[in-house]
């Protein structure tokens with residue numbers, strides 16, 4: 001079925017009004033960056049309180065270890081490998097040619113033919129807004145072409161040049177800026193400003209008496225690492241030897257993110273919108289090294305070790321989620337698509353089948369989803385990795401590195417830090433998992449790296 005045919009099937013659902021959806025996505029926020037996930041330097045009182053009122057996932061994984069593929073997957077319900085988007089825009093158009101492998105080709109733009117969550121919800125009568133980071137293609141592929149009625153700040157760039165107004169830098173290569181925020185005050189901070197825009201948007205949407213989908217995709221705490229002076233001073237004072245987290249400016253950025261979440265929550269409550277709003281906070285990939293530290297998890301952004309994939313995920317849905325509940329079920333960002341379609345009572349588009357509805361876990365955090373395997377595919381280079389695929393099968397994790405095809409096998413229950421490679425001790429299991437990984441790659445037409453003919 002073509003995109004237009006599918007969307008033409010829609011009519012706003014009957015019955016009580018479907019819930020508003022507020023999805024707050026942090027950029028590069030690591031698994032252990034929040035207080036409720038064990039951070040020692042960073043203070044995140046609002047997220048900690050939200051977690052106490054919500055369902056918190058301890059094994060939520062990003063669909064990819066870098067920005068754009070996870071964002072594309074979250075918005076389409078398809079695996080990044082199926083979309084052919086396995087690295088960010090700039091990485092797709094300018095891959096390295098001096099490494100042993102030539103990385104797999106990756107689409108630099110999210111194709112118009114893909115049906116996004118915003119399009120599905122818009123067709124069902126939702127008002128839709130993207131505020132903050134887009135990073136899914138050039139101007140012709142901006143949020144407005146994918147179902148977002150409002151776009152404040154979304155561009156093809158992955159990060160602003162500056163976190164301070166006017167949010168552009170003196171770069172000689174390109175002038176990065178954040179469209180929609182031209183009027184502002186000196187000293188104004190991007191995380192605060194995007195939040196203000198989000199609150200304004202909530203008010204304008206709420207006045208329509210229709211449900212809304214707000215996708216607040218913060219740039220924080222992605223580089224450039226830049227903090228508000230008063231918070232920076234606080235963390236410089238607080239920093240003591242022996243802490244896992246050691247970067248006061250990053251800590252301040254995380255707290256600014258926390259304040260943003262608090263402002264949105266307060267605003268929803270003051271406007272009496274909180275009771276019919278699904279509120280989600282998560283991140284697009286693991287924490288960026290060495291700016292943060294994902295301990296006890298191994299490695300960070302770019303890598304398919306847990307530090308590159310594991311992210312915070314908190315879901316609050318009044319009368320559905322149980323306060324202070326925790327799920328250890330492995331879930332992935334792709335699951336948000338079918339979950340939110342179901343919550344909004346709209347059909348899932350054909351082909352958007354790589355995720356599972358999370359509702360059973362919301363109702364019973366001890367439940368298991370009918371899924372044994374999660375797959376990851378990063379056929380690219382990054383400072384933390386060479387091209388690699390991985391399979392997580394409950395407590396077992398297999399990684400296959402493309403440069404030499406070596407396998408690594410970890411038992412995450414006994415070895416959560418992925419320290420002891422069991423591939424040689426348990427070759428039968430390693431081969432069986434590798435075969436499943438290969439079968440999956442074929443099933444989604446995953447693109448593979450190839451030997452670099454110009455490299456000995």
Ligand SMILES: [Ca+2]
Nearest residue numbers: 027028067284
């Ligand atoms: Ca990111």
